[in-house]
Amino acid sequence: MENSLEDVFQDKVDKEIKIEPRDWMPEKYRQTLIRQISQHAHSEIVGMLPEGNWISRAPSLKRKSILIAKVQDEAGHGLYLYSAAETLGITRDEMYNQLHSGKAKYSSIFNYPTLSWADIGAIGWLVDGAAIMNQVPLCRTSFGPYARAMVRVCKEESFHQRQGFEILLVLSKGTVAQKRMAQDAINRWWWPSIMMFGPKDDESPNTLQSMKWKIKRFSNDELRQKFVDVCAEQIKLLDLHIPDNDLKWNEARGHYDFGKINWDEFWEVVKGNGPCNKERLETRKKAWENGAWVREAASAYAEKRKQRESLSAA
């Protein structure tokens, strides 16, 4: 019996019929999605922190307005994704607890510091660019609520990348110091950005199952290569360079070759030893704790109003 339910499920997935929350699904599929979607949501929420750092120091009112809008979008993206995860049976509070207790992971990229204004440009171009590369195929992922959330996210994400590239473009045409600042930001963000696609395919044990279930559509290495190819061309318009001496067009492969990734650094940051892991988690927890009185007041107010309404109805 169990077997045949699983066959029906796989058959639907193979035929590109979306799985909806109340449909039967293998427990492992449910758990994989809860983990992936909640991690994704946490990344959006923690992702607000490095950029929020520059809202009060943006160089102009225009840049400040844009950055506020972008950070607000990230909050929205987190909310779409938390809602999608909730349809699988986990509560919002459980997910918050997993994040705040350090049990849940979020994208390691947000454990790097934002040292200059150019970092906001580099984050938009590279970090959001890598995120888009990952997210566009997720618009066709097999679980309906996740796919729908991703369509919304991708529509909004495009402005994030364009505003980042524009920041770098303006800096690259500015003074020598401004151009140097842009290059410095790219130097620091390039490698962490290409690590965003996750471990190499042969060290990513869940990939095969996720591809069979069409949660994932492309492997980590495929997406990483695509991202490198795109960036290697885009950087030419900035008149700056990518900090990789091995980056070279390979005619035979039809792709850019690139240098070795420092996987030791990747795993150290994943394990919690990146430059800002502690600070990010503490800031996030503090924000949650400082908001407790607001949540309590809103609940008390709603309760009081409900009582008043039932009194006047009686």
Added chain:
Amino acid sequence: MMSNENQSWPLWEVFIRSKQGLDHKHAGSLHAADAQMAMENARDVYTRRMEGVSIWVVESKHIHASNPDEAASLYDPANDKAYRHPTFYDLPDEVKHM
């Protein structure tokens, strides 16, 4: 004194009319303490780019959904009634405006 730390805000479903003349369409869900807050949160979460001219919110617990396991029997009555579709009728090509 009620504490919301272990009693979270209820879930609401959000429906948006994207422009005058169109139906409200399900946009997503969110948590809020009451209807007014749900409305304001829906505005911030789902209409940051003028995606709507009208918002409905309803507490999720009030929605009754059909059971996908019963889909076969639920929709069975319509299954064998092809004559409800205009293409069922075989008419000569000469018939115009029909």
